[in-house]
Amino acid sequence: QARGFVVMFFVIIVLSCANAASAAVHPGILGDELLVLPQVSLLDLHSGSHAAAKTVHDALASLGAVAVVGVHAGGQPVGKAANRALTAWAECLADGGAARTGALVRPLAGGALRRVSVVAGSTWGPPGSASLGTFPTCPGADAATEQMRASVREAVAALAHSLDGRTGYSGNEGSSSWTAAVETARHLEHLHRYEEVVAPNMSEHALTEVAALSQHTDAGLMLASVPPVSYAEGWGLSHVRLETPSGELRQLAAIPNDAVFFFVGEAAKLLSHSDNDQGLRPLPHSLSLPHGFRWRAWYGAMLLLPDEVIVHTDGHGKAVTFASVWKAATGQVATGHANELASLACGRSQAPSDQAGTCPEGEIWCWMMCMPFAPPKLAQPCHGGIWSKSGVGDIAEWMPLRVQCRDTKIGSKWPEETGTVCPSCRPKCTAVGSSALHAPASEPGPESSNFCVTVPGNASGTVMYMDGFKWTSGSPSETCLAFLWPHLVLDKAWKFVLACVGTMFLASLVEPVAASSRYLPSKRAYDAGLALHGASLVLAYVVMLLIMTFSKELFLCAILGLIIGRLVVAVRYPSRAGQSDRRIEGGPLCCRLLSGSDLGTST
Numbered sequence: 001q002a003r004g005f006v007v008m009f010f011v012i013i014v015l016s017c018a019n020a021a022s023a024a025v026h027p028g029i030l031g032d033e034l035l036v037l038p039q040v041s042l043l044d045l046h047s048g049s050h051a052a053a054k055t056v057h058d059a060l061a062s063l064g065a066v067a068v069v070g071v072h073a074g075g076q077p078v079g080k081a082a083n084r085a086l087t088a089w090a091e092c093l094a095d096g097g098a099a100r101t102g103a104l105v106r107p108l109a110g111g112a113l114r115r116v117s118v119v120a121g122s123t124w125g126p127p128g129s130a131s132l133g134t135f136p137t138c139p140g141a142d143a144a145t146e147q148m149r150a151s152v153r154e155a156v157a158a159l160a161h162s163l164d165g166r167t168g169y170s171g172n173e174g175s176s177s178w179t180a181a182v183e184t185a186r187h188l189e190h191l192h193r194y195e196e197v198v199a200p201n202m203s204e205h206a207l208t209e210v211a212a213l214s215q216h217t218d219a220g221l222m223l224a225s226v227p228p229v230s231y232a233e234g235w236g237l238s239h240v241r242l243e244t245p246s247g248e249l250r251q252l253a254a255i256p257n258d259a260v261f262f263f264v265g266e267a268a269k270l271l272s273h274s275d276n277d278q279g280l281r282p283l284p285h286s287l288s289l290p291h292g293f294r295w296r297a298w299y300g301a302m303l304l305l306p307d308e309v310i311v312h313t314d315g316h317g318k319a320v321t322f323a324s325v326w327k328a329a330t331g332q333v334a335t336g337h338a339n340e341l342a343s344l345a346c347g348r349s350q351a352p353s354d355q356a357g358t359c360p361e362g363e364i365w366c367w368m369m370c371m372p373f374a375p376p377k378l379a380q381p382c383h384g385g386i387w388s389k390s391g392v393g394d395i396a397e398w399m400p401l402r403v404q405c406r407d408t409k410i411g412s413k414w415p416e417e418t419g420t421v422c423p424s425c426r427p428k429c430t431a432v433g434s435s436a437l438h439a440p441a442s443e444p445g446p447e448s449s450n451f452c453v454t455v456p457g458n459a460s461g462t463v464m465y466m467d468g469f470k471w472t473s474g475s476p477s478e479t480c481l482a483f484l485w486p487h488l489v490l491d492k493a494w495k496f497v498l499a500c501v502g503t504m505f506l507a508s509l510v511e512p513v514a515a516s517s518r519y520l521p522s523k524r525a526y527d528a529g530l531a532l533h534g535a536s537l538v539l540a541y542v543v544m545l546l547i548m549t550f551s552k553e554l555f556l557c558a559i560l561g562l563i564i565g566r567l568v569v570a571v572r573y574p575s576r577a578g579q580s581d582r583r584i585e586g587g588p589l590c591c592r593l594l595s596g597s598d599l600g601t602s603t
Contacts, residue, residue, distance in 0.1 A: 033241055035250035037067040037261055040314070046156035053162040060163075062245060064264040064283030068155045069381070073147035073261050079227050079257030081147040085230040086191075086297035088141035093118070093193035099136045108194070113289065116193040121467050123186050124153060133189060133468070148226060149189065150300055154262035156182055156224050174326060181221065185306040188220070194289060194296040210240060213287040218302065219329060219346065225263075225300035227255045232293055243284035252285075266305065266346050270311040270322070307477060323477040371405075371427050377412035382429035399431040406430060410495045418453075418479075444449045451493050452480035459491040466551040472551040481549055484542065503546050507561025508568065510539045515569045 038059035044052035045068065073081035085187040092099040093116040094560075104117045120133030135145065160178035194212060214359040255261050268280040280534040289296060305311070307323035329346075385400040406428040413419045415426045452461075452475070461482035472481060473496065480491045483499045490496045517532035543562070546554050 034253035035244070035248065036253045037065050037255070038063065039067045039069050039256070039259070042068050042070040042158055045162050056159060056162045060262070060264050060268075060280045063242075065242065065262060066159075066282035067255060067259040067261040068159060069256050069259045071151050071155050071258055073144075073151040077258035078148060078151040078260060079255075081144045081151065082226040082299065083229055085141050085144035085148045086299060088144065089138055089191050089299075090193050090229065090295055090297040091229075092136075092141065093191070093297075094195070097139050102136060108212050112197055112210045112286065113196050114197055115212075117193050120189045121186055123470075124183060126183050135189075135191065148299060149301075152224050152226060153261050156301070156303065157547065158264065181305055181309075182303065185221075185304045187304055188302045190298075190300055190302070192298045194293075194298070196289070196292070196294055209288045209290045211286065212289050213329035214288045215241075215284050217282040218263060219267065219326075219348075219442055220265040220302040220304050221267040222265055222303045223263040223300050224260055224303065225298065225387050226260055227257065228296055228298040230293060230296045239288040239290060241286045241288070245281065260583060270305070270309075270325075308474065319431070321477075327477055338467075345578040371575065386431055388431060397517070401429055402432045403427050404430040404432075430603050450476055451496070452476060452478055461486070462493070464548055469550045469552050469555065472553055481551060484545065492520050496553070500553055503543070503554050503557040504561035504564070505545070505557045506539060507543045510536060510543060510562060511565035512572070513539060516572060519573060 030386035038055060040052045040055045040059075044095060045056070056066055089099070091097055094100065099118060100116065104119070104550055106115050106117070107113070108115055118136055120135045138145070150458050157179070160182040164179055241249045243249055263283045264280045264423075266282045268282060271279065285465040304326070305322040305323060309322040310319045311322050311325060312320040343487055357521040365563045371445055382401050382403050385398050388399050389395075390397040404427070405425050406412065407414065407418050407424050408428065409424050418425060452472075461480040462478075465478065470478070472478075472490075473493070480489050481499075482498075483495075483502075488499075490499050513532055514536035517529050517536060520529050520532070543558050546560050569593050
């Protein structure tokens with residue numbers, strides 16, 4: 001349950017970019033021939049072949065897709081490991097399956113389909129490091145899943161290395177490489193089960209196919225995937241359609257069983273490139289599933305840019321980071337309100353979109369889940385509007401009513417004003433207007449400081465990062481940490497420095513206090529001894545709670561404090577240090593009478 005809880009916190013809206021006018025329109029003309037992706041060997045990429053690197057770049061720049069072949073998992077083609085893993089996951093994510101509880105279930109195609117998803121997110125680090133995120137438990141899938149994920153990671157690293165020097169990006173410390181992006185950014189891995197919903201009144205031949213995902217481009221840097229698995233063999237990729245540079249729609253041909261294939265996303269357009277280089281092409285694609293497919297299982301990794309990457313400079317000369325663009329885009333999808341910053345995620349004539357469609361009727365997306373906004377006890381529906389003071393004299397303005405995800409304590413909007421974590425957020429009927437522009441200066445609005453996300457008036461922060469360890473000082477887009485008590489919010493750098501010093505001090509007391517209780521005279525064992533023992537337990541649990549914030553700085557300070565405490569004990573009690581660890585095996589020491597000896601005989 002705890003693992004599912006953490007995964008559910010980490011799930012974020014999977015962004016894609018759809019035509020702003022009509023996301024359901026498929027541009028272009030459908031061609032008759034299947035489209036075979038350009039291929040390059042993993043072995044050639046590992047060897048540093050210039051021809052292979054050129055093939056990768058040209059394919060991604062012209063079509064926006066490439067397949068890396070010769071990828072193996074556990075001594076066999078990656079497709080076999082993927083087939084075993086995805087088949088097991090299809091059962092685990094089915095209704096009543098082991099991983100269904102806690103998975104995100106979204107309707108597609110007006111309710112004709114469902115997509116059941118689990119997500120893992122983490123910073124991958126260099127190849128070979130064990131830093132992949134954790135999926136929920138799925139019996140029979142663990143070994144094959146890890147083999148599949150490791151093979152995809154190997155292909156991603158090889159492809160990124162081949163792009164180094166051709167296309168880069170600018171960060172806080174200058175330009176960097178694709179390899180650095182892959183190793184330092186947080187990536188999102190998805191396991192999806194698409195399942196058919198058979199309505200009672202649906203004719204068996206009512207539909208030949210259903211548009212599961214309309215024509216779109218992914219909002220990430222790149223999508224890496226393996227061949228999917230379907231209930232009906234051969235239907236996995238037959239209804240994926242790609243738009244060629246000429247505007248023609250072509251069905252994707254079968255992917256080789258030993259291949260990992262890549263689609264370029266919109267974030268690639270934010271990368272810098274030379275004047276002679278056209279850059280990489282985000283690939284428009286769609287997915288339609290035939291009537292009677294039953295289910296389809298798919299695994300993919302959406303590669304992102306590091307949070308601190310500078311992708312734009314606004315009109316005031318202020319640098320805009322990828323983290324702020326991504327946050328603005330997810331906020332636009334969640335609330336439906338367009339903003340200028342989010343437009344950078346998709347470019348012209350497109351808008352951020354959640355390809356899972358919308359929540360079921362009567363619900364909205366609020367704090368990572370679909371929540372009902374029209375409870376039975378609601379006296380009046382939330383529609384129409386009200387007249388309200390505009391803040392300019394007695395002039396009134398019309399404010400339409402709209403259901404929004406709001407913090408019920410302070411009224412801030414999720415997620416752009418509250419941060420990702422908002423346990424008190426609920427769907428609320430909100431008056432939407434411009435009167436907020438004329439609000440009194442004494443009512444501060446939400447803001448994001450350079451150190452972390454905080455809301456003035458909200459006297460609490462988050463007690464832990466839900467997606468694992470991270471550097472607090474380098475995570476300005478994260479919700480501010482609370483130091484043990486809700487009101488001790490670390491929203492400034494100096495406060496965080498004091499928290500680090502305090503953590504080190506508390507950790508350094510654990511060992512000396514525990515040692516003091518052991519070295520007291522026996523007559524004080526049941527008064528002062530018990531008090532010191534209790535104090536050492538309290539200190540140990542407090543240090544454990546500080547480590548569980550998943551702040552790397554607080555973790556290192558806690559470890560350093562424990563080491564200092566050990567050294568203090570060694571200096572304070574030099575003759576007793578380690579005394580409790582010395583034991584003689586076999587019981588207490590005694591003297592045994594030798595055979596043939598007499599106690600009365602002296603020698």
